[in-house]
Amino acid sequence: MKRLTDERTKILFEKLAKYIGPNVQQLIDRPDGTYCFREHRDRIYYVSERILKLSECFGYKQLVCVGTCFGKFSKTNKLKFHITALYYLAPYAQYKIWVKPSYEQQFLYGNHIPKSGLGRITENAGQYQGVIVFSMSDLALGFGVLARSTTECKTADPLTTVCFHQSDIGEYIRAEDSLF
């Protein structure tokens, strides 16, 4: 487990801010102990310091995963969130999008959300804003990026993509091996 370099920490926080805005602070400033971000084989883990100390006993090669995997850095130093991060992102979400029950399954198979699948959407969300995707019964399904701003959504065709799919809970089954 490595500490993140300054550059990567910045990339991580910028990405987090895209989804949860100023709530990023809440991830670091927690009342229930110190939590920190660590890097292991280019993956970012969000770990309680207590667990981190325990994990120190293991060597680099033996260690598979500690804490929650938030995402992975690509070779070009871009961060991609994994669905495992959803548990921490969903409660702090600023911009949300709700999908119709009829379109839930489509989304969970990794498809983008078209206007026809859109149930509700947060006001004033701009284009390319990171959003958390919910089902109509307020169950977090994944996250994505808005392809159209909220105002544009209102006038859009039923078939135009409203939200680009980024990650969904179907990945727990589809990408089980590379998730953690």
Next chain:
Amino acid sequence: MDVVKAVLEKHQKELDKYKPITVEKHLECRIDVGTLLITDPNDLEDRQIAKNKEEYLAELTRDNTQLLVNAIWELPTERVDESIVAKLPEPTTVLPRLRKPPGVRPMTKWEKFAKEKGITKKKKDKKTYDDVLDKWVPTYGFKHAEAEKDKEWVLEVPQNADPNTDMFQKKMDLRNEKVAKNEIQRMKNIVRAKKVEMPRSGYLGPEAASSNQLLTAVTVAKASTASVGKFQNKLPKEKEARGLGVKELIPGGKRKASHISAQPEREANLELIKSVLNKKPKLNVDKAISLQKQDERLEREAEAGNKPAKKKGKGSRKAVGKKPKGHQGQRAPGKKGQAGRKRR
């Protein structure tokens, strides 16, 4: 007789001074006269060694040398300038090499790749038939260039290129570039084969350096100050060099940061978050408009909530009085009778 006896005795005494030239051995010695080498396979006598080592070894050496000399005397001899000379035969002993034998020649990068992929060299014919020139032309070497010149005596300038470009010069440049590249690759192969350390950083010049090397050079140069680059200004979107072995080159960087630090990491993170969040957002016109619209709508709704309107629909148009009904007014007797309300 006395004289004879005396002479014989004297001779015998003289002979006794010298050892006999015949030597007896249990096992025959191997003699290689060509290299003047004798190998004695007999065991040394332990008892003699214990008693008087030096003398025994000297004796043994003399005997063996005697054998060698005997062998030399067996060769055909001749007399040159009052000395007897023998011509030594070819040596039979195989001597080991002075240096270690050369190993297999290390493969070049291409050879390695070709082996991995199973690419084999295809032999080309020495001459190929050229359709344009209508004759057999050497594939390479003597008279190949001449044929090429004959064939491409005119070159087309592509549509999108400057009409004044010298296409022949361009072709030549391209070729020279290829040759230079090949030379570099050849050098690299030599370096790889000899396992020589080559500098990984440093300015190689704008032609030779790749963008990664340039980035590394910049990063290293920036960190090479008395304060390991702490107070160097940064460009807005500057990247730091990353990759294998780059970190070692950058001065001041620690190989391994400690896993756990109590307070400072959290503080540093919070500071970083603040700086990330305080970034001035780009002016997003769409978002501004939508926000404005929302504000207006909220305002309107609030207004509507303050004075509950009974009427639905368009509030701006004021309905004054009642709609006129027919059949209720007094009739003007002079006028033509019209039944019902006025229809328009």
